[in-house]
Amino acid sequence: MTDPILTVQNLNKSFGALKATDNVTLDLRAGEIHALIGPNGAGKSTLIAQITGALPPDSGNVGFLGRDISGLSTAERARAGMARTFQISALAMDYTVLQNAVLGALGARGGVFQMLRPVMRNKALLETAHQALDTVGLSDHAHKRTADLSHGQRRQLEVAVALTLAPKVFLMDEPMAGLGSEGSAQLITLLDRLRHQAPILLIEHDMDAVFALADRISVLVYGQIIATGTVDEIRANPAVRQAYLGEEDA
């Protein structure tokens, strides 16, 4: 079996007496969607922040493509091929859709301090950007102002910008958040295809999406991973049913 793309080993993070991340170990293998689920306040966002480098862990390390990246900044991790989407869309709202996509291609390739040639005439960047918009189905809206997009279209653009980074791994923080059933169905189809481009660590509340997409699921409760397994294993796991799925039924 091939080495995992992303590994998280014995990660710990406390805020005072609260253990937000409690000895978390997980990995992400090529071609898979690994879903991370857990009730509100389980520490999912804290975990993502440590993987992307926004928050330093108290101990433990994060490995990416076989090297320890614990000391790298968010920007360095992004350049190494870690593409994330945000739970709340983080886009340049005054820019056009195309400009946001070009931003991703530019950031990943470098040459940001070039000051004289117009960026929106750069064929290589435009091609990458158009391709990504095409993949998520936003081509028709390329010249719209991002602020004028619908909520669902912004979620799509988040994914498109991640795509322009030519990533080795996707970290998606609740990409379905706030989407209607039609929007969710579209995004599920998209993510299903993307896993072959780069594996996805998917944080999601939408259980239908998780069960439809995930190859493996890890369940996070009070900062601890209480179970990792296939969809069927997780469905059958009594501890999970009690801690998580049970609550939903109630």
Place this chain on the structure above:
Amino acid sequence: MPRETLLNVLLMTALLAFPLWAHLADEPFLITLTTRAVIFAIAGIGLNVALGFGGLVSLGHAAFFGLGGYVMGILAYHAQTYTPLMEVPFLIEGTKSMPVIWLVAIVLSALAALAIGALSLRTSGVYFIMITLAFAQMFYFFTLSWPTYGGEDGLSIYVRNSFPGLNTMDPIQFYGLCYGLLMLVLAFVWALSRAPFGLMLGAARQNEARVAAVGQMPYALYLTAFTISGAITGLAGALFADLNRFVSPTMFSWHTSGEIMIFVILGGVGRVFGPVAGAVLFLLLEHILGGLSPYWHIYLGAVLLGVVLFARGGLYGLLAGREVAHD
């Protein structure tokens, strides 16, 4: 032609036609007034790179304006008194050559902006405003108590510095020089606003997390923008000192920082030609309202209030509409 382009062309043509008319009508005062507008415009364009493109509200740009002024003052003072600036460890003499003075002004202001920016950009919001203000005030009080170069009396330069092939004491020729520099600075900033750097800097202003997520550091972008911003305002300072043939600590005072910011806000924050319109409007108001009352700043305040409340995009926002994303 888009309305913004039309406005740019009108503005730049007027800035060419009016002084030429004043020259023919033998009104040197009006040429000097327009020269001030052009120099203030350059200072504003400098601040706009930080404030408009990067969202960095600096209330300390007088530091760079004054620095440019004192570069001119000190170099020309040593040239006119035939004393060296320093002898140890190597000899530096004064100079009356404008190109040399401009270059030194640009380099020194850039270095100062790099140092001030490196420290100030660790903060943001109100703290950033206060720290930049504090740095400028440090320069102000330093020059105020530095007797070598006139202290609070300032420093007079008897003859305007020289430019090869021109008689700089002739108002219209000096104006032409300033206008040419304004065009150069505008061309550079216009290119910058459309270049990769401009796109990424604007993105940092709108959403820092996005910039980090695509692999870039907002701090590095901000610091570069602040340095360029300071360098341009420094050049304006050197020109302003040459126009008046006089420098004093007033150039460093926070009133100056405030005025430069007013040019940007009046014209339209983040618009490339905005500070030009802002500086022209400011001097028009000063000229017209100043004739009505010595307390004309009251009316200026009312105009500013009107702009901030009803025309957030300044003159450019009002006349050319909201900025359209260019792609």
